[in-house]
Amino acid sequence: MTKPTREHCSLALLALLVAPFVVLGEDMPREPDYMKREHSLVRPFQGVGVILPHWDFLGNTMVTSNYIRLTPDLQSKSGALWNYSPVMTRNWEVHVGFKVHGKGTELFGDGFAIWYTKERMQTGPVFGSKDHFSGLAIILDTYSNHNGPHNHQHPYLSAMVNNGSWSYDHDRDGTHTQxxxxEVRFRNVEYETLVSIRYENDILSVSTDLENRNEWKNCFVVANVELPTGYHFGMSATTGDLSDNHDIHSFKFYDLDLNVNHDEIIRRSNIIPNAKTFEPPREHKEDPKPGMSNAKIFFILLFVVVVAAAVAIFAISYFKDRNARKRFY
Structure with missing residues (x-):
């Protein structure tokens, strides 16, 4: 029997050390390479005082170690979270882990948006952020009291590219500019839900993992979408008469550029956000005028009855007085 050499022992020891990691790697879900910390948020969130590394927040945003709450489940709240650094990458992918939940069972809202825009840290009417923005918005609309006639249910996920000249039509859920x-059913589930936004070679694709299966399900793919470099990522949410907790659990940014061409990165910083195709515009119908409430109808009827009674009493008094005068003479 051949006596093992020192080289054989070293190889055997190396195999024993590497084997556990090989097995572990096969079981773990694979993600894109090159996650950039300066554009990412991972738990536990460790803010120092009111400072969150690489990110700013405003409004009613609350930072905890396990989640960042953009709005609480209260009326008329708004919050936002914005990355410091401009994105100098042409091709990228982001994974956003989130949870939207609240006490409402039939009425709830309004939703939140994921932004890649020129402007940052500006409040406004579009899910807590600026209207007439320049860039990309991924909107997750939960408003359960439908704004106008639609052919889809809520919650609803949509994308909008804007060069700063268009207004988001909130009264029609943005269906004319998307x-x-x-449709995405993510509200009030017990587990974390995820959305993937991939932008590569001017193709925008959005996928979701809403069933806790560790599988991406395609939402849509749109070609010929031009987005410049140098914009900022952000997230914002708002509540109105209806409300929800809008919680962010993670934001992971992946650089998909294998061969970085700095001249190309600089050139793309000058392009204007543009999309060659949109969904066919839907017929713009005016919302039906609201009918009178039961309370309003009651008070109108009460007013009519009171007026009629007053007229009757006046008429009776008038005729009694007139008859009495006739008998006196």
Missing amino acids: LAGC
């Missing part, structure tokens, strides 16, 4: 969209 690139594409799909």
